[in-house]
Amino acid sequence: MTNRHDVTLQINGATQRISVEARKTLADAIREDCGLTGTHLGCEHGVCGACTVLLDGQPVRSCLMFAVQANGRAIRTVEGLAKGDTPHPLQQAFMDNHGLQCGFCTPGFLMLACGALEAKPDMGEEEMVHVLSSNLCRCTGYHNILKSVRAAAVAMRNDTSPSASSEAS
Ligand code: FES
Ligand code: FES
Numbered sequence: 001m002t003n004r005h006d007v008t009l010q011i012n013g014a015t016q017r018i019s020v021e022a023r024k025t026l027a028d029a030i031r032e033d034c035g036l037t038g039t040h041l042g043c044e045h046g047v048c049g050a051c052t053v054l055l056d057g058q059p060v061r062s063c064l065m066f067a068v069q070a071n072g073r074a075i076r077t078v079e080g081l082a083k084g085d086t087p088h089p090l091q092q093a094f095m096d097n098h099g100l101q102c103g104f105c106t107p108g109f110l111m112l113a114c115g116a117l118e119a120k121p122d123m124g125e126e127e128m129v130h131v132l133s134s135n136l137c138r139c140t141g142y143h144n145i146l147k148s149v150r151a152a153a154v155a156m157r158n159d160t161s162p163s164a165s166s167e168a169s
Pocket of ligand 1: 040041043045046047049050051052063064
């Protein structure tokens with residue numbers, strides 16, 4: 001008897017069919033079964049936010065979900081942000097504003113900010129600080145992360161290129 005379950009994930013617009021144990025987290029399935037290791041694992045219990053991905057457009061901590069719970073859902077990871085050689089405005093802003101040092105927390109911050117800004121492109125400063133405060137960074141002191149997201153918000157509002165739009169295909 002097997003306790004494996006067939007799960008279909010739509011990740012960054014591509015269909016991934018995997019077979020996982022019921023206890024496997026979405027984070028582990030993304031990394032181990034789908035080969036997308038850009039999603040990082042830090043605390044593995046919902047505190048740091050390094051594992052943040054978008055689930056049907058909403059930022060979620062993928063270490064707190066089982067892969068089976070994501071069956072049939074649309075997931076976006078950091079690998080889906082850039083369009084070819086063109087970085088997403090958030091990625092460009094993090095580069096331009098020194099929003100990362102070691103980079104371990106960065107995929108989580110990028111996906112958190114991406115979901116938040118797509119839902120609310122004109123988000124105010126106070127709300128932006130509140131949203132970003134859910135993830136942890138051990139390097140940057142947060143100022144440059146906030147500066148990066150602030151700059152990306154402006155770029156995303158002004159940018160009509162495909163890299164700035166939500167994942168549609
Ligand atoms: S690894 Fe998921 S919140 Fe820390
Ligand atoms: S850049 Fe190192 S943990 Fe954030």
